Amino acid sequence: MSHLESVVQEAYGSHIFNRVLHSTTTFATSTLSAFYFDIIKDTMYCDALESPTRRAIVAVLYHLSWLNPTVKSEMSQIISLRAEVQRLVENARAEKRIKVGNQTEVYLSKILGSENGGTLSALLGVSSVGDLSSADKSAMEWTYESSLEIENETISILLGPATRSQCPRCWLYNAERENSLCSRCEEVINVT
Numbered sequence: 001m002s003h004l005e006s007v008v009q010e011a012y013g014s015h016i017f018n019r020v021l022h023s024t025t026t027f028a029t030s031t032l033s034a035f036y037f038d039i040i041k042d043t044m045y046c047d048a049l050e051s052p053t054r055r056a057i058v059a060v061l062y063h064l065s066w067l068n069p070t071v072k073s074e075m076s077q078i079i080s081l082r083a084e085v086q087r088l089v090e091n092a093r094a095e096k097r098i099k100v101g102n103q104t105e106v107y108l109s110k111i112l113g114s115e116n117g118g119t120l121s122a123l124l125g126v127s128s129v130g131d132l133s134s135a136d137k138s139a140m141e142w143t144y145e146s147s148l149e150i151e152n153e154t155i156s157i158l159l160g161p162a163t164r165s166q167c168p169r170c171w172l173y174n175a176e177r178e179n180s181l182c183s184r185c186e187e188v189i190n191v192t
Helices: 002-013 017-046 052-063 069-094 117-124 183-191
Strands: 104-108 128-131 144-150 153-161
Touching (some): 069 104
Antiparallel strands (some): 144 153
């Protein structure tokens, strides 16, 4: 966001208005719509109206900025990881193993940034994220593997089928039993 702001201010100062339009349109369609909104829609639709996570997202929508170098670095790493995870998801989809990304779980040799597993799973577009050392690969019906170099460190990635059942409310595969709500949706339903 800070990069967009500086590009737009420079373009306005130079009277290059088509650059303002192009930069803003690209940011809205690529960064916001294809990335950020895709990640937050589950929280916006399924979390309780007053949940801290939902309220934080609403605040970010008002004040979106990545001026903080730590946040910018973490988001850059997560965006790279998301691209690689989505490539594995597309491979699974192409081979008709899944229909959507939330039918998968991802295991990583290193959890990136300060994100917890729940937030990171939303960022990556999968049902859950776990530590690769806890993955039981032999129990998985199928897997896709890859690795990614981030800041001189190799992150190993394992994608497999979701091990939990689909929640009928949020559609994520985080329910303990078939035809039951996941713990998040159960909490929201009990609050309202």
